[in-house]
Amino acid sequence: MGFVKGLKCRECGKAYPKEPLHVCSYCFGPLEVDYDYDGIKKVLTRKLIESRGKTMWRYQELLPIDGEPTVGAQVGFTPLVKANNLARVLGVDELYIKNDSVNYPTFSFKDRVVSTALTKAKEFGFKTVGCATTGNLGNSVAAQAVQAGLESYIIMPADLEQGKIIGTLIYGVNVIKVKGNYDNVNKLCSEIADKYGWAIVNVNLRPYYGEGSKTYGYEIMEQLGWKTPKHIVVPMAGGSLITKIEKSIKEFAMLGLIDKADTKLHGAQASGSSPITTAVKLETDVIRPVKPNTIAQSIAIGNPADGFYSVKTINVSGGWAEDVTDDELVEGIKLLARTEGIFTETAGGVTVAVTRKLIEQGKLPRNESIVISITGNGLKTQEAVINKLEIPKIINPSLAEFVALIEEKKAAARR
């Protein structure tokens, strides 16, 4: 079992052993997992995948572990929803929602990267894990570390949404709140990884961690009947997910599991934290770091680790990128809820609102298939909408009062 040859530098190609390393010591490029694709091609067929349990581990050969998954064995295989109601409102023919707001166990796509990273951490023999988080990653590391019997340290900006903080504290793990934004927290975590030798999933285990995101893409293709959509719209924070969806498509094409890799990948950010979309729109691959200022905290990263690669992914695929204001993202959350019955968090609101914008711009042609990536759950970011909803009137348990209220509502609707 296991098709991982080792790690390889994305820039200079230098090979490294399977170890908790993440930067090339020669050129400082990021390291990436190197697979034996010839070996994988001999065993991995559609039929074998379909015969397995409905979890992300049905693509196990393409994940960077040597043994069986020991953490998060139930994660993934979330619904791909045909979104006919939203399609009608947006004026497009074929629209889907890949809904990771119901991922197991913590309701975001981060459960995929964490089950991968923690399985790897156990293979390496780590006893303590941690992460720098904008919210969802911390929820997932905390929950899955508890399940795996690992000690964990979750390091977060002090001002995250209540749902994200409680959604970590509840697991009884070590939570450290830091005065500052995610970029400050991330830098601190690099120093912590060096000093304590812990497995920080998005720092020293980053090459392994990111691979878990590929399963989001594999599932989309399998759920479409082993086909690619023409377009996928993806929210971007550090920019890892969008590059891994691209990789998932290339790998499936290379392995003959789909016919061709022709999907355009479109990136979505909040205007208050848009270093990647700004670079795409300026037609440069130079990322200018920003100081985030948006309610979309889960994707508020001012200095994205994979910024350069995500710009490349978008350009090479023929996609585009856009960003939206906080008001527009709130409208996006409400629109998805009111058309498809899916309550997403701020990042999902960004993706829906950006999709709308790209359709209006003609970047998403109305007769081509589109997948919207919904990556997190709205119950965790209630602050975003709490003051934007109608407050229900309170009545006594009386039929007369109910009738009066209904008549009043009908009259208001006629006005």
Ligand SMILES: *Cc1c(COP(=O)(O)O)cnc(C)c1O
């Ligand atoms: C982390 C996160 C993202 C983006 O992740 P990157 O891989 O860092 O770009 C998107 N949506 C949600 C809800 C997230 O928590």
Ligand SMILES: [Zn+2]
């Ligand atoms: Zn290198």
